[in-house]
Amino acid sequence: xxxxSTIYLDYASTTPVDPRVATKxxxxxxxxGEFGNPASRSHRFGWKADEAVEEARSHVANLVNCxxxxxxxxxxxxxxxxxxxxxxxRFYKSKGNHIITSxxxxxxxxxxxxxxxxxxxxxxxxxxxxxxxxxxxxxxxxIKDSTVLVSIMHINNELGTLNxxxxxxxxxxxxxxxxxxxxxxxxxxxxxxxxxxxxxxMSFSAHKTYGPKGIGALYVRRKPRVRxxxxxxxxxxxxxxxxxxxxxxxxxxxxxxxxxxNKEMKKDHEKIYKYHEKFLEKVKEIDHVYINGDLKxxxxxxxxxxxxxxxxxxxxxxLKDIAVSSxxxxxxxxxxxxxxxxxxxxxDELAHSSIRFSFGRFTNDDDxxxxxxxxxxxxxxxxxxxxxxxxxxxxxxxxxxKWNAH
Amino acid sequence: MAYSxxxxxxxxxxxxxxxxxxxxxxxxxxxxxxxxxxxxPACGDVMKLQIKCxxxxxxxxxKDVKFxxxxxxxxxxxxxxxxxxxxxxxxxxxxxxxxxxxVEALELPPIKIHCSVLAEDSIKQAIEDYETKQ
Numbered sequence: 253x254x255x256x257s258t259i260y261l262d263y264a265s266t267t268p269v270d271p272r273v274a275t276k277x278x279x280x281x282x283x284x285g286e287f288g289n290p291a292s293r294s295h296r297f298g299w300k301a302d303e304a305v306e307e308a309r310s311h312v313a314n315l316v317n318c319x320x321x322x323x324x325x326x327x328x329x330x331x332x333x334x335x336x337x338x339x340x341x342r343f344y345k346s347k348g349n350h351i352i353t354s355x356x357x358x359x360x361x362x363x364x365x366x367x368x369x370x371x372x373x374x375x376x377x378x379x380x381x382x383x384x385x386x387x388x389x390x391x392x393x394x395i396k397d398s399t400v401l402v403s404i405m406h407i408n409n410e411l412g413t414l415n416x417x418x419x420x421x422x423x424x425x426x427x428x429x430x431x432x433x434x435x436x437x438x439x440x441x442x443x444x445x446x447x448x449x450x451x452x453x454m455s456f457s458a459h460k461t462y463g464p465k466g467i468g469a470l471y472v473r474r475k476p477r478v479r480x481x482x483x484x485x486x487x488x489x490x491x492x493x494x495x496x497x498x499x500x501x502x503x504x505x506x507x508x509x510x511x512x513x514n515k516e517m518k519k520d521h522e523k524i525y526k527y528h529e530k531f532l533e534k535v536k537e538i539d540h541v542y543i544n545g546d547l548k549x550x551x552x553x554x555x556x557x558x559x560x561x562x563x564x565x566x567x568x569x570x571l572k573d574i575a576v577s578s579x580x581x582x583x584x585x586x587x588x589x590x591x592x593x594x595x596x597x598x599x600d601e602l603a604h605s606s607i608r609f610s611f612g613r614f615t616n617d618d619d620x621x622x623x624x625x626x627x628x629x630x631x632x633x634x635x636x637x638x639x640x641x642x643x644x645x646x647x648x649x650x651x652x653x654k655w656n657a658h
Numbered sequence: 659m660a661y662s663x664x665x666x667x668x669x670x671x672x673x674x675x676x677x678x679x680x681x682x683x684x685x686x687x688x689x690x691x692x693x694x695x696x697x698x699p700a701c702g703d704v705m706k707l708q709i710k711c712x713x714x715x716x717x718x719x720x721k722d723v724k725f726x727x728x729x730x731x732x733x734x735x736x737x738x739x740x741x742x743x744x745x746x747x748x749x750x751x752x753x754x755x756x757x758x759x760x761v762e763a764l765e766l767p768p769i770k771i772h773c774s775v776l777a778e779d780s781i782k783q784a785i786e787d788y789e790t791k792q
Contacts, residue, residue: 563702565730569661569669589702600700633673637681637734639706639726640699655698656783 259619262575263460263612264409264437264554269505270462270613276508277464280304280501290498291489301500308507312456312469315439315510318446324470324490325503329436330360331483332455332470333403335494336432337364339480340401340453341373344430348398352429354378354386354405355595360455361403361434374398382596383546384413388420399429406444406454407437410592410608411545412554414442421450430478436460436468440513440520441551446471452478458502462613463509467502470494520613521552527611527620528552534624538631540644544593544606555609558593558602561641562634567607570630574623577608601640601650661731662765668735680741682724684708692788694780703729703773705737707780709744709752711788717748718788725780732770736760740777749785 260268269277279285280301290305292298306320313320326332341351353365355377365375376394380386386404395402402424406417417433424431432453438444440461446454454471458464472478472493486495513520532555535541540560559567564578578590589603598606609623635641640650672679683706684691690711697704710722723744727737739760744752757774760766766774 561728563729563733565702566669566734569666569731570673572666572670600702604699604702630673633676636676637673637726638728639695639704640728642683642706642726650699655700655704656696656779657698657701 257573259574259623261609261611261615261619261623262577264608264610265577266459266465267462267612268614269464270509270512272512273463273505273508277501277505280504286500290500291487304500305498305503308503311507311511311514315514316444316446316454316471318471319474322471322474324472324493325498326468326470326494327466328468329434329455329457332468333358333360333434334364335470335480335483336453336455337361337401337403338368338483340430340432340478341368342481343479344400348400349373350396350398350400351375352378352391352394352399352402354380356380356384356408356592357403357405358409358434358436361405365403380595383549384408384411384544384592384596385546385549386415388416388423391420392423395423395427395429399427401430401432403432403434405434407441407551408545408592409437410590411556412550413545414549414551417451418449425450437551439510440517441553458506458509461509461513464502464505467499467506469506524611524615525552527615528555531555531609531620531624535627538628542602544596544598553611556606557609558598558606559631560602560605561638561644562605562631564605564607566634567605567630570634571626574626578606664764665732665735665766668738668764669731672734672738679738680723680725683726684710684724689791692784692791694783694787696779696783697729697776699728703727703733703776705729705733705776705780707737707784709784709788711749714748717750720744720747720749720752729773732764732766733773733776735764736766736773736777737780739763740781744781752781753785755781
C-alpha cells in the first residue's frame with residue numbers, strides 16, 4: 253500500500269482502518285444512523301446503540317475465545333495496560349506488593365510500573381534472552397510470596413518475538429499471582445485461546461488490527477475472578493471498571509475489525525509470511541546485516557534489522573519514500589538507541605542502526621520489491637559516507653579504537 | 659521528525675552527490691593534511707574531517723576538505739555545511755567558526771545542536787593535527 257508515493261511498512265505502529273470497518277463505523281454517527289448513547293435505557297436510540305456495542309463485544313470475545321462479559325472497553329491498549337497493572341496492584345495491595353515485568357515491555361507497561369514503585373510497590377524488571385524472549389524459568393525464579401502481578405507482553409512490538417504466555421500463566425497460577433498480558437500486537441496475527449490459557453488479564457488495541465485509533469479493550473477473567481480498582485470514575489459504565497459514555501462508532505469499528513481478523517487471519521498470514529521470506533532473503537544479501545529477534549519464534553509481520561556502520565536515523569531519512577520505524581515510535585524523537593535492543597545485549601552501535609519493517613494486509617509485491625531496491629542503494633551510499641565503514645574496510649577493529657565521545 | 663527543509667536538502671544532496679560535497683579521504687600521513695575525528699559509535703555519531711592546507715604569508719590556507727560522517731541526518735548535514743564554510747579560509751578564520759553558525763544555517767532544532775558542536779570540534783582537532791605536523 254502506498255500513498256503520495258510513500259510505501260507504508262510501519263503496520264506495527266498503526267494500521268489503516270479497513271474500508272469495511274470504516275463503512276460500518278459510519279452507520280453510528282449521523283442523524284440517519286444509530287447515534288444513540290448505549291447507556292440510554294428508555295428509548296430505541298439507546299437500545300440500538302447498546303445492541304451494536306454488545307455485538308462488537310462478542311466479536312472481540314470470539315477472536316480470543318472468552319466470554320463477552322470479560323471484555324471491558326478502554327481508550328486503547330495503553331489504558332488497558334494501566335487499568336490492569338495499577339488496578340490489580342492497588343486492589344490487592346494488602347495481599348502483596350511485588351510485581352514482575354520485563355525490560356522489553358512497551359512503555360504503557362513500564363511507566364505504570366514505575367508509578368507503582370513511587371507508590372511503594374517493588375517491581376522486578378526481568379532481562380530477556382539475547383533473542384528477546386522472557387523465559388518462563390526467569391519468572392519462576394523471580395516469583396515470591398508477595399508477588400501479586402506478573403505482566404509480560406505476548407509479542408514484542410519492536411522484534412516480533414513471541415513469549416510463551418501459556419507456560420508463564422501456569423507458573424503464575426501455581427503461585428497465586430495474577431498474570432497480565434499486553435497483546436496489542438497479537439490480534440489477527442496469532443491464535444489466542446483464553447479458555448485454555450491461564451491468563452487473568454489481556455490488553456487489546458483496535459488500531460493495530462485495521463480498526464480505529466482511540467479504542468481498545470481489557471480482558472478481565474471471571475473464573476477465577478479478577479478484581480480491579482478503577483482508574484476513571486463517573487457513571488459506573490463497564491461494571492464500574494471504566495466509566496465514561498461508550499464510543500459506539502469506535503467500539504463497532506473495533507468489533508468489525510476483530511470479526512474480520514478472525515475470518516481472515518489465515519489469509520493475512522499466508523500473504524505476509526511470503527513477503528517476510530522474500531524480504532529476509534534479499535536483505536541478508538547486504539553485508540554486515542543483523543536480524544534482531546528470534547527468526548524461529550516470531551511473527552512474520554515484523555522484521556527488525558540492524559545495518560552495521562550505518563546510523564538508523566540517517567537510514568530512515570535516506571529511506572524517505574518508505575515509512576518504517578527505528579525502535580518504537582514513542583522514542584524516535586530522542587537520541588537514545590532502542591531500549592529493547594539494548595536489553596538484548598546488542599552493542600549500542602547496532603542498537604542505533606536498527607530499523608523495524610512491518611508488513612500488513614495492504615502490502616503488495618511492488619511495495620516489497622521497491623523497498624528492497626531502495627534499501628540496498630541507500631545502505632551502500634550511507635556506508636560510503638561512514639568513517640566506520642572505511643575503518644572496517646581498512647581492517648581496523650572498531651572495538652579497539654579510543655573514541656572522543658561527547 | 660522536526661527536520662528543517664535545509665537539513666533535509668543538505669543531507670540528500672550530500673548522499674546523492676558525495677564527490678561534489680567533498681565526501682572522501684586524503685592520506686592522513688601527508689604533511690599538508692590535518693585529520694580530526696570526534697564522536698563515538700556508541701553515541702550514534704562519528705565525524706571525520708580532513709583539511710589540506712598550504713602556507714600563505716605567515717599563515718596557512720585551507721585549499722581542500724574531505725569528510726565522512728556516521729550519524730543522524732543532522733550530523734551529516736552539519737558536517738557538509740561546515741565543509742562548505744572551510745574552503746579558502748585561513749586556519750585562524752577556521753578556528754573562529756562557531757557551532758552556532760551551523761545551527762543557524764541549517765535551522766537545527768535544539769535536540770540536534772550537539773551535531774553542530776561535533777562539527778566545530780572536528781575542525782579544531784583537524785587544525786591541531788595539521789599544526790603539529792608543521
